[in-house]
Amino acid sequence: MVTDVQALISLCDDELVSRGYVAVLYGRIKAEWEKLISWMKIHNFTDFSESVxxxxxxxxxxxxxxxxxxxHDEKIRLRAIRMLTSYQKDGDFEFRTPRIERLFLGNTGSNMHLYLSYLRxxxxxxxxxxxxxxxxxxxxFCYLEKHSLTLENLSVEIMEDFFRTLDYSLASRHNCGSTLRxxxxxxxxxxxxEKDNSVFILKDNYKHHCKIPTTYEEDEIRRIISSVERSSATGKRDYLILLLAAEYGWRSSDIVNFRFSQIDWDKNVIRFNQHKTDIPVEYPLLSSVxxxxxxxxKHGRPLTDSEEIIVSAESAKKGRPLSTPTVHSIVTKYMKKAHIKNWKSKKHDPHSLRHSLATNMLKKNISMPIISTVLGHQNTESTKIYLKVDTEKLRQCPLSIPAMYSKHYKVGR
Structure with missing residues (x-):
């Protein structure tokens, strides 16, 4: 860990240049770092750390x-300092400055903190x-602290009150319930x-809830892909990512794990086992892809020994595989750039492009088994959710209502 503040600032300076920060913001951040150095000298701090x-x-x-x-000025100062603390700790700038600080205190909090370390x-x-x-x-944890409860005091009533207090959406309740269980x-x-408290979390029937996938029209997909400036190395990478998500419907996990060994150039096919399901899939190597x-x-990928094809271009992580949140951010970036209508109020991740591929195939009368094969579903049951989105075909399904002859119903009533 780099503790010398000048050396740390030098590393972060290189990262700012690599990411192409605009001159005004770059100068403001550098000025804030100089103020920090002066403050450290006054307080006789020789080493920089998160606590400092x-x-x-x-x-x-x-x-x-x-x-x-x-x-605005204070937010820049805060961002500048947290750039140093996050880079020192993780070798990268944190995605955004957090609005809350989660401190797990006491015996209950300590056990939860140890559990998170166990997961990591x-x-x-x-x-x-x-x-x-x-x-x-x-x-x-905050709910327990507020009501002076411990894990030994739990009951069905307490858990239901917790969910009611947080006013979760159905999806959030399902995810929270799964985490706590x-x-x-x-x-x-x-x-x-002493007891297994998971029995106090009631089933929520989330999987039986009617969900309609977020989709985009073919014209919107084309605009998103066309909005990429492909002259830069980063643009070439982003263009490839969008093609894999839109043309093949790949999940983020399959995009970041895409390897050279999965391409058969002689037969023009791509084969691999899906990261999420481990189901083998095969795709034709489209000329565009x-x-x-x-x-x-040839012109965008940094020199690296990584087996993964798509890698980071940022100096701190140059040549290392991307993370799935990065792919999410890339898709969001180009939806915004393409001025897609109402993208903020809809899902705007790679999965929405996957949904769009399936729905647009369905509109072209492509059969469910073929769509299931493209998406890598084990059976067509998982694919049937897209039937809900094809409104044109749904309009053809309702039966006409026959005339009713009953003393209980009269015309005009």
Whole structure:
């Protein structure tokens, strides 16, 4: 870990240049770092650490997390310092400045914190998964603290009151319930609780709830792909990512794990086992995709020994495989750039492009078994959800209502 503040700033400076920060913002951030150096000299700090950075923010801003009271200049100062703390810890800038600080205190909080460490170090869960579970655990921890409860006091009534208090959507309740159910089993198996509290979480029938996928029209998909500036190395990479999501309907996990060994150039096919389901799939190597791969390999991909085809171009992670949240951000970026109508109010991730592929195939009268094969579903039951989106065909399904002859119903009533 780099503790010398000048060396750390030099590394972060290189990262700013690599990411192409505009001159005005770049200068503002550099100025904030100089103020930090002066403050450290006054307080006789020789080494920089997260605690030193947070102390500086607390003294000069009154906080080290984001809040609505901060003006624009103060937000830049906070962002500049948190760039240093996150880069020092993880080798990268944090995605955004957090608005809350989750502190798991006391015996209950300590056990939850240890559980998250177990998921990270033993189960090797991704950081995005751990952050998701941390959010639900923290909300439950705060509920316990507010009501002076422990894990030994739980009941069905208490759990239902917790869900009611948070006013979760059906999806959020399902995810939170799943997170807590698994944690309760862990707590019981590791002797933290005498009883298995998972029995107090009622089933929510989430999977039986009618869900309609978010989709985009073919013209919107073309506009998204066309909005990429393909002259740059990053543009060539992003263009390939969008093609894989839109033309093949690949999930983010399959895009970031796309490897050279999966391409058979002689037979013009791509074969692999899906990351999520481990189901083997095979796709024709479309000319658009093949040309995009070749263009990226020749003119956009950094030198690296990585087996994965698509890698990061940022200096801190150059040549390393992308994460799935990065793919999500890339799709969102070009939906915004293409001025897609109402994209913010709809799902705007790679999965929405997958949904769009299936729905647009259905509109062209392509059979369900073929769509299932393209998406890599085990059976057509998983694919039938897209029938709900094809409104034109649904209009052909209703039967006409026969005339009714009954003393209980009269015309005009």
């Amino acid at each position: 950075g947070f102390q500086y923010c607390d003294e000069t801003l009154g906080t080290h997390i984001s809040n609505e009271r901060l003006n 170090n033993v189960q090797h869960f991704s950081e995005s998964t751990i952050r998701n579970k941390e959010q639900y655990l923290y909300e439950f 698994i944690y309760f089993r862990y707590a019981h198996d590791h002797g933290i609780t 093949g040309n995009a791969i070749i263009d990226y390999l």
